[in-house]
Amino acid sequence: MKQATQKRRQGEALHRFSFKLSPVAAGCAVLIFGMTDIATAQEAANNTVVVTGIRKGIEEAISIKKNSNSIVEAISAEDIGKLPDASVAESIARLPGVTAQRSRSSGKAADVSVRGLSPSFNGSLLNGREQASTGNARSPEFDLFPAELMGSVLIYKTPDAALVGQGLAATIDLNTLKPLDFGKRVLAASYRKQRTGVQSGSEEGTGDRASFSYVDQFANRTIGISLGLTKFKEDGGGQQKFDSWGGWVPDVDYNGTTVKAPGGFKADTETSKNNRDGASLTLQYKPNKNFKSALDIFYSAGSTSLKKTGLEGAVAGSAGGYDPNGVLTNATIVNGVATSGTFSNYKGVVRNHKESADDKLTSLGWNNELKLDEWTAVADLSYSKAVKHSKRYETTAGQPGDAASLGSISYTGFNGGNFSDVKYTTSLNYADRAVARLTDVDGWGGGPNSPQAGYVALPDINDKVSSIRLSAKRDVNFGPIVAAQFGFNYTDRDKARTGQEGRLVVKGGGGYASAAMPGSATAIAGTVGLPVASFDPDGSLGTIYELARWVDASVLAKDWTVSEKVTTAYAMGDLDGQLMGLNYRGNFGGQFIHTNQRSSGNQVDLAKCTGITVETCPFTTANGGKSYSDFLPSLNVSFDLGKEQFLRVGMAKVLSRxxxxDLRASQEFGVKTTGPFPILGGSGGNPELKPFSAKAFDLSYEKYFGKKGYFSVAGFYKQLDTYIYRAPRTFDFKPFVSANTPLPLSGPYKGSTVGLLTTPQNGNGGNIHGFEVALNIPFSLITPVLDGFGVMVNHSDTSSQITLPAFGFGTSNVSAETIPLPGLSKRVSNLRLYYEKNGFQVAIAGRKRSDFLGQISDFQDNQQLTFIKGETIVDLQLSYEFQTGYLKGLSILAQANNWNNAPFQQYNTDPSVVTDKIVYGRTYLFGVNYKF
Structure with missing residues (x-):
């Protein structure tokens, strides 16, 4: 029993510092189940072999998983500064039950979904500590953490009582290097050159990545230092995009009959630029066996920009007050659909938009551990600050609002639903700057008295997280309880979003004023292939345009502050015993959490708001908040079935904030006239919102083959107690109106203060359940002939009995009354085949997920829901490391990401009708690593 306890503690110490399953794979699993003795014998025979590269990363990750008391997944760096993929998110997405959602702007893995739940359900930690973020979500984007600075990533699928900052789906803990874990000084440097947008149909981009790592120990290994530096610069290639305006197919008249025709489109070519500098520093001090101290510093600063150049406009209908309806001529009609034809009165809008941001994340952590007799006390202090300054320019060019002679647009190849395949031609050349003038093309500002030749928004995010954690642990001898731990954590978080925005007005002119577009550059408008005039709008405010600041209820409601104070007290006991002849280990305990949340926002006085300026639309500050408590019990037990087989059971109550x-106190409302009748309608946050919470049960069977491989099958069930959704509800706005507030003038709600308010709300009931299967083995376990080959394959299937009101979509053309849980992919599969021997490394990896409901940012920086088609993404990797001679320690590598050029596709409710399509192309990386 004592020996088992010692092994458990060693495993915990290491942990703290540290396609669909095919018949062939299943057959391999059955075959190797009877080979435990062979695997053990091979491991004993080769225990002096130094394992490096892919297999080293796999073996270290398996060791973490095997020795953990919780159900976890892990990845470990193949070598210092070398995770398996170019980004943390891509590496994590290869684990069982884990997948990634690609960024619409870059095509790269950005957000991580675990067990079919959206990224916001995860808790994310850096070295065990909560971090500030640069977005509206709680957790920071994974782009802020360069893969070269990470030593390992651990995903807790079941929590324990000592895990603070946990999530409902999982808790993702990113860990930097610890210098005293290394046996000697290590220096490593790498450089990668990349090409992006290959075979995207547009221009290619380039990029450079460089990193340097230094690990050393001093004073008889009592002092350690690890330093990591990264620099990344990318000029992204062109990405061709197409948006069918939500699949709009209006009825139009053609020779006295009604036919279907494409309503309009938006087609852009996007180019991006990304720069990021990262640094990680850890100082460790361990003068004796009773005391150790570690100071962690992490820094990440970057700038991003996204330039959109394209063409937008109504084909069959109208897009604004200056855009008359077109008349269809020369049409071909098939089954009531105008498959080709020409529309007159086409007012094309040339789009030159640019979104840019500068962000900075600084994180400090100081951990001290002191052993006093039988007690081990830990004090941990941390501070994290994130800042993001953003700019969004939108400019429009074309014919002015009072243009007398308009052009036409012709199209071919339309069948009623294949929007992205239609071919368009225009009578006017929108690459000609005499045609594409900077102006208010369609009257989107409301008319000549309020011209809008573009729009600008300048939002800022500031987030600070401070935390103190105290804990004490000692060994005990109380039946199966072998250790007891008590702790306290206090976190203080303050986050604010501020900014200003407004219409761009051409300087020195009237309502129909126009200006020449600077320069002579041209670009291609997305997938439609039409040439358009191009320029960079950054800096045009003050030279070409004036700002007419927009201050109305909807804009003011975007600004908010949230203050959150969370106090957590926890107790946990470690288990080591025997039940029905089976040895087991694990833990049990609970967290008591008290939360005090406060928020403020802007509230517009509609009775006094007569315009959209500060002077004409006064506002006040609204405040709100809530205090509440939660108790989160947890239990993890791992039964040793013999022959390296384990049965793990996890039960817990979990939550995600x-x-x-969503917690902002601001709201806006006014008379809505877009529905069947006028009614007061509004939206806002909810400062009294409580977290998602669920009761979770997990069961996992794991079979290990030494530290070389494993097979696992797991099931999980989460009974949701509360969840958060957005939906309109009946609301009486009477406390917020006066005698002069505009009210509906007709219909059943004429003169009524009762209307619909859309805010985040807490719902209850429903469940999420599923299973996972994983196989990770080197083929040498089967036969020595296949030495060097191996496979990692896993599949997960997740279902939910939760449906939510279909509200919050970026398009109004969604007919469904209910929607599934956002982020839920029913099926997720991963496959990685590799060969590694004599310095050669070859790997092919694919990840596949089914359709899901995703979240994207719209043109107003609001989060919108959209259905995203399932995708399969294939990546390739090839490298060679010199084993001897003067070049020993040098390795060269080549990678190809998104080899199959999988597009990003959105739809409303019918997967066969794609409303938005983005082609990213492949990304090639070529580089060298040198370790000495």
């Missing part, structure tokens, strides 16, 4: 902007 709402996104910060």
């Amino acid at each position: 709402a996104n910060m902007d």
Whole structure:
């Protein structure tokens, strides 16, 4: 029993510092189940072999998983500064039950979904500590953490009582290097050159990545230092995009009959630029066996920009007050659909938009551990600050609002639903700057008295997280309880979103004023292939345009502050015993959490708001908040079935807090006239919102083959107690109106203060359940002939009995009354085949997920829901490391990401009708690593 306890503690110490399953794979699993003795014998025979590269990373990750008391997944760096993929998110997405959602702007893995739940359900930690973020979500984007600075990533699928900052789906803990874990000084440097947008149909981009790592120990290994530096610069290639305006197919008249025709489109070519500098520093001090101290510093600063150049406009209908309806001529009609034809009165809008941001994340952590007799006390202090300054320019060019002679647009190849395949031609050349003038093309500002030749928004995010944690642990001898731990954690978080925005007005002119577009550059408008005039709008405010600041209820409601104070007290006991002849280990305990949340926002006085300026639309500050407590019990037990087989059981209550902007106290409302009748309608946050919470049960069977491989099958069930959704509800706005507030003038709600308010709300009931299967083995376990080959394959299937009101979509053309849980992919599969021997490394990896409901940012920086088609993404990797001679320690590598050029596709409710399509192309990386 004592020996088992010692092994458990060694495993915990290491942990703290540290396609669909095919018949062939299943057959391999059955075959190797009877080979435990062979695997053990091979490991004993080769125990002096130094394992490096892919297999080293796999073996270290398996060791973490095997020795953990909880159900976890892990990845470990193949070598210092070398995670398996170019980004943390891509590496994590290869684990069982884990997948990634690609960024619409870059095509790269950005957000991580675990067990079919959206990224906001995860808790994210850096070295065990909560971090500030630069977005509306709680957790920081994974782009802020360069893969070269990470030593390992651990995903807790079941929590324990000592895990603070946990999530409902999982808790993701990113860990930097610890210098005293290394046996000697290590220096490593790497450089990668990349090409992006290959075979995207547009221009290619380039990029450079460089990193340097230094690990050393001094004073007889009592002092350790690890330093990591990274620099990344990318000029992204062109990405061709197409948006069918939500699949709009209006009825139009053609020779006295009604036919279907494409309503309009938006087609852009996007180019991006990304720069990021990262640094990680850890100082460790361990003068004796009773005391150790570690100071962690992490820094990440970057700038991003996204330039959109394209063409937008109504084909069959109208897009604004200056855009008359077109008349269809020369049409071909098939089954009531105008498959080709020409529309007159086409007012094309040339789009030159640019979104840019500068962000900075600084994180400090100081951990001290002191052993006093039988007690081990730990004090941990941390501070994290994130800042993001953003700019969004939108400019429009074309014919002015009072243009007398308009052009036409012709199209071919339309069948009623294949929007992205239609071919368009225009009578006017929108690459000609005499045609594409900077102006208010369609009257989107409301008319000549309020011209809008573009729009600008300048939002800022500031987030600070401070935390103190105290804990004490000692060994005990109380039946199966072999250790007891008590702790306290206090976290203080303050986050604010501020900014200003407004219309761009051409300087020195009237309502129909126009200006020449600077320069002579042209670009291609997305997938439609039409040439358009191009320029960079950054800096045009003050030279070409004036700002007419927009201050109305909807704009003011975007600004908010949220303050959150969370106190956590926890107790946990470690278990080591025997039940029905089976040895087991594990833990049990609970967290008591008290939360005090407060928020403020802007409230517009509609009775006094007569315009959209500060002077004409006064506002006040609204405040709100809530205090509440939660108790989160947890139990993890791992039964040793013999022959390296384990049965793990996990039970816990888990929660995930709402996104910060959902807690804002601001709201806006007014008379809505877009429905069947006028009614007061509004939206806002909910400062009294409580977290998602669920009771979770997990069961996992794991079979290990030494530290070389494993097979696992797991099931999980989460009974949701509360969840958060957005939906309109009946609301009486009477406390917020006066005698002069505009009210509906007709219909059943004429003169009524009762209307619909859309805010985040807490619902209850429903469940999420599923299973996972994983196989990770080197083929040498089967036969020595296949030495060097191996496979990692896993599949997960997740279902939910939760449906939510279909509200919050970026398009109004969604006919469904209910929607599934956002982020839920029913099926997720991963496959990685590799060969590694004599310095050669070859790997092919694919990840596949089914359709899911995703979240994207719209043109107003609001989060919108959209259905995203399932995708399969294939990546390739090839490298060679010199084993001897003067070049020993040098390795060269080549990678190809998104080899199959999988597009990003959105739809409303019918997967066969794609409303938005983005082609990213492949990304090639070529580089060298040198370790000495």
